[in-house]
Structure formats: structure tokens, C-alpha cells
Amino acid sequence: MSQPYHQVISSSDFATPIPFQNARGRRTHRDNESTWRKLLPVPGLIVTTALAISLLVIREQGWTSSLEFAAHVYRHPSIVGIVVQVLSHALGMLHVYALCSTIGLSARAYFARHSFPLTWINIANALRGARLDTSLPWTYRLPLLVFLLFTLLPGALWAGAITPVIADKQGTASLDVQIFKNTSWLDPGGKTPSSQNTAEGVWTYDLSDDLQGPLINSASSASSRASNDTGNSTNIIHGKLDKTKYNYVNRSYGAGAAVGLKDKSFSRNVTRYQYFENGFSLATHCIYNKSDDLYFTKSFGQPDSWLLQVYEAKGTLPNTPKGVAMDFVAATMANNPAMLAINADSTGGKYMAGIATFGPQYFALNHTQCEVTFTPTTFSVAVDVINKTITVDPVHEKDWFANKTAADAYKDKVLRVLYYLSESLSTALYVNPIGNALMNNIAAVQAINHNTSARTNLTAIENAISSILDDTMVAYSTAQIMLLNNTAPVNVNFTTNAYTFGTSNYIYPIVSLNFVICFVVVVEMLRTRLWHGISKFDIIDVKNVIIAASDAGRGMAMESESLHRQTGTRWTADPDDRVVGKIRAVLAPGGNGGSGVALTLEHSDLEIHQNNGRARSDSQYVPGLRSDGELTPGMLGEDDRIPLRPMGQAMGHSRSRSRESNGSDGSIK
Numbered sequence: 001m002s003q004p005y006h007q008v009i010s011s012s013d014f015a016t017p018i019p020f021q022n023a024r025g026r027r028t029h030r031d032n033e034s035t036w037r038k039l040l041p042v043p044g045l046i047v048t049t050a051l052a053i054s055l056l057v058i059r060e061q062g063w064t065s066s067l068e069f070a071a072h073v074y075r076h077p078s079i080v081g082i083v084v085q086v087l088s089h090a091l092g093m094l095h096v097y098a099l100c101s102t103i104g105l106s107a108r109a110y111f112a113r114h115s116f117p118l119t120w121i122n123i124a125n126a127l128r129g130a131r132l133d134t135s136l137p138w139t140y141r142l143p144l145l146v147f148l149l150f151t152l153l154p155g156a157l158w159a160g161a162i163t164p165v166i167a168d169k170q171g172t173a174s175l176d177v178q179i180f181k182n183t184s185w186l187d188p189g190g191k192t193p194s195s196q197n198t199a200e201g202v203w204t205y206d207l208s209d210d211l212q213g214p215l216i217n218s219a220s221s222a223s224s225r226a227s228n229d230t231g232n233s234t235n236i237i238h239g240k241l242d243k244t245k246y247n248y249v250n251r252s253y254g255a256g257a258a259v260g261l262k263d264k265s266f267s268r269n270v271t272r273y274q275y276f277e278n279g280f281s282l283a284t285h286c287i288y289n290k291s292d293d294l295y296f297t298k299s300f301g302q303p304d305s306w307l308l309q310v311y312e313a314k315g316t317l318p319n320t321p322k323g324v325a326m327d328f329v330a331a332t333m334a335n336n337p338a339m340l341a342i343n344a345d346s347t348g349g350k351y352m353a354g355i356a357t358f359g360p361q362y363f364a365l366n367h368t369q370c371e372v373t374f375t376p377t378t379f380s381v382a383v384d385v386i387n388k389t390i391t392v393d394p395v396h397e398k399d400w401f402a403n404k405t406a407a408d409a410y411k412d413k414v415l416r417v418l419y420y421l422s423e424s425l426s427t428a429l430y431v432n433p434i435g436n437a438l439m440n441n442i443a444a445v446q447a448i449n450h451n452t453s454a455r456t457n458l459t460a461i462e463n464a465i466s467s468i469l470d471d472t473m474v475a476y477s478t479a480q481i482m483l484l485n486n487t488a489p490v491n492v493n494f495t496t497n498a499y500t501f502g503t504s505n506y507i508y509p510i511v512s513l514n515f516v517i518c519f520v521v522v523v524e525m526l527r528t529r530l531w532h533g534i535s536k537f538d539i540i541d542v543k544n545v546i547i548a549a550s551d552a553g554r555g556m557a558m559e560s561e562s563l564h565r566q567t568g569t570r571w572t573a574d575p576d577d578r579v580v581g582k583i584r585a586v587l588a589p590g591g592n593g594g595s596g597v598a599l600t601l602e603h604s605d606l607e608i609h610q611n612n613g614r615a616r617s618d619s620q621y622v623p624g625l626r627s628d629g630e631l632t633p634g635m636l637g638e639d640d641r642i643p644l645r646p647m648g649q650a651m652g653h654s655r656s657r658s659r660e661s662n663g664s665d666g667s668i669k
Contacts, residue, residue, distance in 0.1 A: 033108075033534050041101045044094035045518050051091065052514045055161055055507045064169045064498035067269035073164050073499050084163050091162075092155025095517055096130055099151070102521050104128035104540065105531045112534055112587055119581035125540045135575030154513060160506030169498030173266040176487035177258045177277055178480040180401065185484075186409040193483045200261060201242025203482040207475050208420035212433075214241050215421065215468050215475075219437040222467035223445045223460050237389060241475050246383075249391045251466075254473025255279045255379040256390040258481055266494060267385050273494035274382045278400035279477075280411070281377040282469055284462040286370040288454060293317075294343055294356035294367075296330065309334045311358065313341035313426065317369070319350045326419070330426035332359065340365065340435040342422040346412040353418050353465065362435040364442060364457050370465055374411045376400050410476075417472045418465065438464050537587070537597045548587070548599040555601045559583055 057063075065073075073080050107124040110116070119136065126133040126144055130151050136144065185192045185205055195204035204210040218238055237247040244260025255277045260267075267273070294315035302310055310331045316324070326343040337359035344353045355368040378398045382391045401407035425433050438461055445460035446452050480486045501507075525531075537544055549556060560571050563579050571580065588598045 033105075033531065033536050035530070038105060038531055041094075041098035041521060045098050045514075045521065048091055048094050048514050049518060052161075052507075052511045055501055056511050058501055059504060059507050062500075064167045064500050065164070067169075067171075067496055067498065070169075070496055070498045071269050074497065080164060084159055087162055088155050088159035091158040092152075095154035095514070096151045098521055099517055100128050100130050102524050104538070105534070106524055106528060108537070108539060109528050109531050109534050111539055115584045115586045117581060118583050118585055121539055121545075122581070128540050137578065137581075154510070154517075157506055157510040157513060161502035161510045163502060164499035165501070165503060166497045167500040169496050171270070171494050171496065173270075173273070173492045173494055174489040175258055175273075175275055175492045176262045176481070177275075177490050178477040179486055179488045180403075180406060180410060180480065182480070182484050182486040183403070183406040183409065186406055186413055193479070196483065198482075200244060200482075201478070203479050205476065205479050205483075207417050207472060208424045211241060211475055212421055212424060214239075215417070215471055216433050216437045218471050219434075219464040219467050220440045221444065222463040223441050223448070240390070241471055242478060244388075246388045246390055249389050251392065252390070252470045252474055253279060253281055253377075253379055253392045253394065254470050254477065255392045256381045256383070257474050257477035258487075259381070259383050259390050261478070261481060262487070263383075263492075266492070267383075270494040270496040271386050272382065272384050273492050274380060275490050275492045276395065277379050277381050277490065278398060279377060279379055279473065280374040280414075281379075281394050281397075282372055282374050282466060284370050284372050284466045284469075286368055286458045286462050286465075288367050288458070289354075289369040290367050292354055292356075292367055292369055294326070294341065294354045296339055296341070296356060296358040299329070304334075307334055308332075308429070309337070311339060313339075313343075313356060313422075315343060315354070315356060317343055317345045317352045317354050319347045319352050320345045321347055328423045328426060330358075331429070332427075333429050336430060338362065338428060338431050338435065339426065340422060340432040341426060342418045342434070344415045344419040346408070346415055349408075351411060351415045353415065355461075357435065362432065362439060365435060365438055365461065368458070368461055370462065372415060372465070372469065374414075376407075414469055414472050414476065418468065421468075535597065544597070545599065548597045551598040556583065556585070556599070559601055 104124065104127070107120075107128070111120075111124075119140070122133050122136055123140055123144070126136070127147065130148060132141070132145060132148055134141070192205045195202065195206060195210055197203075202210050207215065221236065221238065235249050237249055238252075240246045240248060240252075240256070240260070242260065246256075246260045248256070263273070292315070294313075294317075296311040296313055299310045299312060308331060310329060312327060313330050314325060314327050316326070320343075324345075326341065328341070330339045330341065332339045338361045339358040340362055341356045342353055343356075344351075346352075351372040351374065353370045353372065355365050355370075357363065357366040375397055376399045378395045378400070380393045380395050382393075383389070384391075401410070422434055441464045442457050442460040445456055445463070449456055537548065539545060560580050560583060563583070564570050567579060569579065571577065583601070585599055585601060
């Protein structure tokens with residue numbers, strides 16, 4: 001049998017990786033770190049690189065999302081926010097993992113070839129785990145803090161780069177608007193289609209009965225809208241006469257009837273749209289005519305003592321033909337008369353209206369005479385789908401109504417709504433709804449202008465009449481669409497808040513950062529030849545570090561004890577212990593036939609006892625000691641070196657320890 005021999009490994013042998021061997025002394029690939037573990041960061045970097053390039057291409061080509069995606073983002077902002085946060089954190093983690101994994105592998109490669117202070121183990125662990133180690137000196141802690149703050153950057157940049165941001169997207173569509181090709185309802189004695197009351201609104205040509213409430217209510221705030229046309233007021237909204245929940249901003253001019261009714265094919269996915277529509281721009285001019293021929297007369301055969309008094313509204317306008325006069329019955333309370341009548345006539349191409357009142361309540365309205373002009377005009381109709389508003393602006397005059405006879409009949413129909421409304425509401429015991437609406441508007445104008453002159457009153461009446469007639473035209477246009485389906489398509493230019501991903505402020509930085517991290521990883525792979533030859537031993541793995549340290553004997557502990565003795569302190573397992581952190585260590589083959597790892601002191605000789613390639617029992621040697629049993633220089637002070645017996649003698653069986661340490665009488669030697 002061959003004699004045992006000693007293989008001595010010193011710190012000068014660490015210019016090459018530790019030659020880990022199995023129990024028979026042969027090198028095996030299973031002792032080295034697997035290639036797939038080294039390449040784990042690569043798939044993540046492929047994902048981040050592909051996504052970063054995609055975002056860059058999207059940005060450069062001006063891509064925007066589909067209308068369906070935009071609508072989903074708009075309606076579910078909370079869900080989108082959660083998805084963005086999760087994805088940005090995941091993508092940031094891929095970058096941080098690639099960086100920390102590269103640092104960890106390079107640190108392992110360095111530790112396998114060089115000696116290092118124990119403090120570096122804490123630094124490597126902190127960098128590898130991206131955490132702050134408060135036990136490190138400030139000289140290391142501050143750079144580590146900067147690194148940790150840097151690890152937050154990828155996730156933040158990814159959040160900005162993948163967050164959907166609004167990017168206006170233009171498009172065109174078609175909208176069916178009213179036309180007046182079918183004008184049979186305008187002919188004298190023509191049959192009017194029956195009214196319909198649906199979930200979307202009331203469709204009718206009999207406005208004085210079916211829509212008298214909305215028409216009169218609109219007149220109450222007419223001057224607020226009209227005054228804005230001259231820049232004297234803020235935008236005032238008033239409701240459309242249907243149930244679409246749309247509101248007009250300032251005057252309607254009778255346009256926009258199709259909005260909310262015929263735009264459903266595209267409005268669901270757009271934010272706003274605009275189109276042009278033909279109609280009539282009307283203007284009302286009023287005066288007080290004390291010599292007018294409109295009045296109330298008491299019905300014959302009625303006793304004055306009756307509480308309810310019946311009157312007749314009679315009279316003509318300046319353009320009324322001979323033999324034609326207003327004549328309808330009105331009733332009121334005898335002790336508080338409140339009656340109002342409006343006559344309207346379009347004879348001779350003049351569209352005129354006059355107001356007669358009886359009683360003190362509506363004195364400011366009496367003897368009012370107005371002329372209405374209808375100008376064929378093309379309007380711009382701008383629709384805000386999100387806020388449900390319609391803004392109508394005159395563009396230019398256009399003689400669009402080809403049939404002049406039908407056009408005149410249409411204007412006459414619109415004007416006579418004033419007459420039919422007053423006739424329907426003529427019997428009012430204490431108040432008259434039309435009179436109240438007009439007086440309310442007068443009060444509003446007086447408050448705005450701080451003026452109670454006759455001209456102020458007439459301006460308020462003009463605005464109220466224009467408002468009623470505007471809404472009348474909207475109602476007739478709606479009836480053309482919903483009852484007669486008398487429509488024609490017009491082009492619509494719409495804008496949708498389509499979405500794109502991120503902005504250049506975030507996309508360019510994340511693309512740059514991604515390629516910097518990829519560059520660092522690739523350079524380290526090439527520099528270390530894919531971390532060639534490093535073992536599976538990981539300095540961050542606590543259980544293996546404990547075993548490796550114990551495999552080297554008590555050298556570390558005794559060196560710590562010696563250094564603390566020199567500084568007058570002692571080791572208390574304090575993480576902030578700077579003395580322990582300065583101890584330099586190396587990684588060497590372990591005592592199990594060279595197949596393990598020993599974490600031992602720098603400049604110490606580690607004996608590996610082998611017998612024909614077989615590992616000797618651990619009890620036969622003390623790793624980290626010289627062959628003569630003495631601690632190597634540097635482990636203790638120069639004057640403190642003490643001889644130690646091999647592990648088998650120093651830590652023998654309890655019985656032999658008892659014989660050496662105690663006398664036969666039990667006393668301590």
C-alpha cells in the first residue's frame with residue numbers, strides 16, 4: 001500500500017479556477033455551474049429588446065390603436081392602469097434580474113480566482129439581491145444605494161413607455177340628415193303623419209300640443225344664449241327636444257336634429273365629429289306698435305259678476321289680407337286677468353307676429369309687433385360625443401331649398417307655431433305659460449344689462465321668439481327623419497382619441513437603457529468566456545457558505561479572535577463589525593477529496609490528504625493548518641502563534657481528552 005502524501009494549495013495557486021475533483025480525483029462537468037443557469041437572463045433580454053424595438057417602430061411610424069381599443073381604454077381606465085403597472089414591474093424585473101445575475105456570476109468568477117475581504121461577500125449579496133445592507137461601511141453603502149435607486153429606473157421607464165396616451169385619429173363616416181323632398185305635410189289640407197312617443201323622444205308635427213312644454217321652457221333663457229353670440233356671456237347649454245341627452249351650446253339655429261339618432265353606426269367609437277347641414281338662419285326684430293289691431297273683447301251675454309270671464313282674441317297684422325283675422329276664445333279670472341295671444345301671418349313674403357295681452361301681469365308684452373327673416377344658410381355642426389354637446393355655427397348663405405313654394409310653406413309652418421301655442425294655452429286662470437316665459441327672459445336681460453328700457457324688453461322678446469322658432473325647426477327636422485325617413489347622407493369628419501403607447505420622453509430612454517444592459521451582459525459573457533469554469537458554489541447561498549467555512553477549520557474564527565484582541569474588542573456577531581469585514585479569504589478545494597469548497601484564510605496552506613486518490617478521514621487533519629500543526633502567520637499576532645495538534649489529536653474522543661486534561665485525581669493539569 002502506498003504511503004499517504006500531502007497536496008498543499010496556497011494562495012498563489014488561484015490564478016486559475018479551483019480544480020474541483022470528485023472522490024477519485026477526476027474533474028467532472030457536474031461540479032461546474034450549468035450553462036442554462038448562466039444563460040437565464042438571455043430570454044428576458046430578448047423579450048425586453050423585442051418590445052423596446054416595437055415601441056420605437058410604433059413611435060416612428062405614428063401608429064395609433066383601433067377605435068375599439070380606444071373605447072375600451074377610455075371606459076376602463078382603472079383596469080388599464082393595473083395592467084400597465086403589472087407589465088412595467090415585470091419588464092423592469094427582467095432588466096434588474098439580468099443585471100444582478102451578471103454581477104453575481106462575475107463575482108463568483110472573481111472569488112474563485114482571487115482573495116477577497118469578507119465584506120465583499122456582503123457587497124456581492126446586496127448587489128445580487130438588489131437590497132440595501134446597512135451593515136456595510138458608508139463608502140460601500142452610498143454606491144449601493146445609488147445602484148438600488150437605479151434598479152427602480154427600468155420599471156418606471158417601462159411604465160411611461162407602455163402607458164396608452166391619447167393620439168387624435170381622424171376619420172370619415174356618413175350621417176343621414178333630414179331633407180324636405182317629401183313635403184306633403186306642408187300642403188294645405190295635407191295629411192300629417194301620426195305622432196310617435198318612443199324611448200328616444202316624441203316625433204310629431206303637432207308641436208303646439210305635443211311639445212309645448214319644451215318649446216316654452218327654452219324661451220325662458222333664450223337671451224343668455226343669444227348674448228353669447230356677441231361675446232357677452234359664457235356658453236349656455238339647453239337641451240335637445242328629444243331623449244338623446246344631447247345639449248346645444250348657445251343657439252341651435254334649427255340644425256343638428258340627426259345627432260344622437262342617426263349617428264349610432266360610428267359615434268360609439270369617436271369622441272367628436274363635425275358635418276355641414278343646410279337650414280334657415282332666422283332673425284327676429286320687434287317694435288312696440290301702439291296702433292296695432294290686436295285686442296281682447298269680452299264674449300256677449302256674460303254677466304260681469306261671474307268669477308270666470310271669457311274673452312275673444314281678435315285682430316290683424318299689417319300684412320294680413322282683408323277678411324282674415326285672428327279669432328279664438330280665451331278665459332281668465334275676473335279679479336286677476338292674465339291673458340296673452342300671438343297672431344302670426346306670412347302673407348306677401350313677410351313673416352310677422354304680434355302680441356296682445358289683457359291684464360297688468362304682461363303689460364310689457366302688449367302691442368309688440370315682430371318681423372322674422374329666414375335666410376337659407378349652410379351650418380357647421382360640431383358634436384362632442386363625450387360631453388354630449390352640439391355647437392352650431394353659420395358658415396355661409398346658400399339657397400338650398402329647390403322648391404320655392406315648399407320653402408315658403410315650410411317657413412309659414414314654422415312661424416304659425418307661435419299662433420297655435422298661444423291658442424292652446426289661451427285659457428289660463430291665473431297665469432299664461434307663454435307670458436311667464438317671455439317675462440322671465442325680460443327679467444334676465446334687464447339683470448344682464450342693468451337696464452329696464454323698452455329696447456331692453458324688446459331684445460328679450462326677440463331672443464325668446466327666435467329660440468322657440470329654432471327649436472320648432474329642430475322638431476320638424478326630427479319628424480322628417482323619424483316619421484318619414486326623408487333623409488340623405490352627408491359626409492362626417494370625426495376625431496377619436498385613439499391611443500398609442502408611450503411618448504418619446506420614455507421610449508428613447510428605455511430603448512437606450514435596454515441596449516446598455518444587453519451590452520454589459522454580452523461583454524461580461526465574452527470577457528469571462530461565459531464565466532468558464534465557475535463551480536456551482538454560490539457565495540449568496542448561506543447553507544453552502546456555512547459548510548465551506550467549516551471545511552476550512554477554525555482558522556477564520558481564530559483570526560477574528562486575534563484581530564479583536566489587538567483592537568481590545570471581541571466578536572459579538574455584530575453585522576457592523578468592521579474588523580471581521582477586513583479578514584481576507586480565498587476559496588480552495590475542500591477536504592472531501594477535492595470535490596467540495598473550503599472558505600479559508602488568505603496566505604494559509606490547505607492540506608488535502610489523499611491516499612491513492614481517496615480522501616482521508618476528516619479527523620486525521622485540520623484544513624487551514626500547516627503540516628507541523630502551527631497556525632500560519634497573519635492568523636494571530638506575531639507573538640501569539642501557538643502550536644496546535646492535528647484535528648484528531650486536538651478533538652479526539654472524550655475519553656482521551658479526559659486523560660490529557662485531567663489528572664487521576666480529577667484535577668486540571
